[in-house]
Amino acid sequence: MYDFAYQKPASIADAAKLLADPEAKALAGGMTLIPVLKQRLNKPATVVDLSKLGLAGITVSGGMVAIGAMTTHVTVARSAEVKKAIPALASLAANIGDRAVRYRGTIGGSLANNDPTADYPAAVLALGATIKTNRRSIDADSYFQGMFATALEPGEIITAVEFPVPEKAAYVKFPNPASRYAMVGVFVAKGPKGVRVAVTGAGQNGVHRHTAFEQALTKSWSAAALDGIATPSAGLNSDIHGSAEYRAHLVGVMAKRAVAAAG
Amino acid sequence: MPQVSLTVNGKPASAEVEARTLLVELLREKLGLTGTHVGCDTSQCGACVVHVDGMAVKSCTMLAVQADGAKVTTIEGLAAADGTLHPMQEMFREHHALQCGFCTPGMVMTAIDLVATHPDGLTEEQIRHGLEGNLCRCTGYHNIVKAIAAAWPLMHGKGMPAAAE
Ligand SMILES: Cc1cc2nc3c(=O)[nH]c(=O)nc-3n(C[C@H](O)[C@H](O)[C@H](O)COP(=O)(O)OP(=O)(O)OC[C@H]3O[C@@H](n4cnc5c(N)ncnc54)[C@H](O)[C@@H]3O)c2cc1C
Ligand code: FES
Ligand code: FES
Numbered sequence: 001m002y003d004f005a006y007q008k009p010a011s012i013a014d015a016a017k018l019l020a021d022p023e024a025k026a027l028a029g030g031m032t033l034i035p036v037l038k039q040r041l042n043k044p045a046t047v048v049d050l051s052k053l054g055l056a057g058i059t060v061s062g063g064m065v066a067i068g069a070m071t072t073h074v075t076v077a078r079s080a081e082v083k084k085a086i087p088a089l090a091s092l093a094a095n096i097g098d099r100a101v102r103y104r105g106t107i108g109g110s111l112a113n114n115d116p117t118a119d120y121p122a123a124v125l126a127l128g129a130t131i132k133t134n135r136r137s138i139d140a141d142s143y144f145q146g147m148f149a150t151a152l153e154p155g156e157i158i159t160a161v162e163f164p165v166p167e168k169a170a171y172v173k174f175p176n177p178a179s180r181y182a183m184v185g186v187f188v189a190k191g192p193k194g195v196r197v198a199v200t201g202a203g204q205n206g207v208h209r210h211t212a213f214e215q216a217l218t219k220s221w222s223a224a225a226l227d228g229i230a231t232p233s234a235g236l237n238s239d240i241h242g243s244a245e246y247r248a249h250l251v252g253v254m255a256k257r258a259v260a261a262a263g
Numbered sequence: 264m265p266q267v268s269l270t271v272n273g274k275p276a277s278a279e280v281e282a283r284t285l286l287v288e289l290l291r292e293k294l295g296l297t298g299t300h301v302g303c304d305t306s307q308c309g310a311c312v313v314h315v316d317g318m319a320v321k322s323c324t325m326l327a328v329q330a331d332g333a334k335v336t337t338i339e340g341l342a343a344a345d346g347t348l349h350p351m352q353e354m355f356r357e358h359h360a361l362q363c364g365f366c367t368p369g370m371v372m373t374a375i376d377l378v379a380t381h382p383d384g385l386t387e388e389q390i391r392h393g394l395e396g397n398l399c400r401c402t403g404y405h406n407i408v409k410a411i412a413a414a415w416p417l418m419h420g421k422g423m424p425a426a427a428e
Pocket of ligand 1: 026029031097101105107109110112118156157179181182306
């Protein structure tokens with residue numbers, strides 16, 4: 001790892017000032033950034049630790065679950081309020097990586113990184129959540145812009161994520177047995193934003209909506225409604241873990257399981 | 264260079280580190296606590312797990328500066344002053360839950376966290392899931408799972424073995 005200057009600002013304004021430098025990089029849980037720095041894939045002059053900005057915490061009110069960017073996966077997984085309002089979100093968080101990763105990794109870091117096999121992007125897209133930053137609000141449909149690409153501008157800081165509480169929702173993933181990242185993960189939701197289905201892990205461009213499934217489930221919310229709807233394998237990942245055709249098949253299987261689990 | 268001050272195994276410790284110094288490097292190289300191992304250095308194997316403010320984390324994936332002010336417990340901090348092993352260490356010994364021993368410090372630290380966060384009981388399935396971040400090249404995990412199940416009643420002050428056969 002190359003050395004860098006370490007800063008732990010105490011206000012969002014100070015953090016924004018430090019991150020205005022293109023050579024600076026934000027640090028949340030470090031579960032992605034530290035491995036990246038070790039591999040020397042990135043060489044920031046300054047690492048800006050976001051842990052003292054008061055960005056951790058969960059509030060539920062008015063049909064909305066707001067989760068601070070620095071809230072760890074374990075906190076979401078164990079939150080009685082999240083379990084009650086959006087159980088699918090708590091169980092998604094409980095199955096990210098392993099215990100040690102969940103104690104450090106944060107929702108903000110996961111969304112800023114937008115790994116094409118990460119779990120949270122599926123929840124954000126399917127639930128129609130809003131990403132709050134120090135500059136603006138970004139709706140889920142415009143936030144995800146392909147593999148590791150988001151609508152975030154340089155130096156922009158995610159402060160929170162707001163999830164509208166759905167009527168029904170569930171997330172089912174087929175985890176890569178080594179990393180636990182999603183080979184394919186499908187989040188289905190029926191709620192204030194309509195019926196939405198988001199697929200992670202499968203697509204070359206990361207998380208995306210499955211409109212054919214959405215239309216079928218809008219007509220009839222049941223696993224059987226997805227029978228016979230093939231998922232095209234074009235644009236899906238093919239690697240040592242599985243072919244694009246295999247992933248296309250898994251999308252259907254995970255989606256049906258998710259609809260069944262949502263009830 | 265940044266200065267970090269923390270509590271390690273109940274005693275105050277401080278050291279001058281580089282910003283890039285990992286917590287595991289601080290523990291092993293500056294503080295001489297070589298019980299914490301580095302197996303992969305890529306956040307996969309869990310040999311480096313220690314407790315930071317009560318949470319089992321991978322010390323190879325945390326900067327020493329991030330642990331400033333924290334309470335850290337390593338494998339060296341588990342046994343009592345008179346050498347009496349922690350119940351988890353004792354059960355690992357009893358159930359032959361180690362062979363080469365390289366993964367053991369991280370396994371034990373994760374296992375203690377796992378048992379502590381499941382006061383209402385711990386099934387075999389939960390134990391196996393709980394060990395997803397800890398790799399062992401020797402044992403096949405079976406005896407590790409047994410040791411953890413056996414440690415559960417001891418850690419929760421109950422005489423009966425946990426129903427995790
Ligand atoms: C072994 C292992 C297994 C994993 N398995 C899974 C899995 O199964 N599913 C899954 O979804 N994830 C998985 N992860 C990823 C993990 O869950 C973290 O969510 C992820 O690493 C990013 O979160 P972080 O808080 O660690 O961010 P960091 O690593 O600290 O940061 C990641 C990136 O986001 C930027 N950033 C961080 N916070 C903000 C913010 N608030 N605003 C703007 N930019 C920000 C940083 O600058 C950096 O570029 C795994 C990680 C490991 C090491
Ligand atoms: S050495 Fe830290 S996870 Fe392997
Ligand atoms: S006992 Fe050898 S790696 Fe686990």
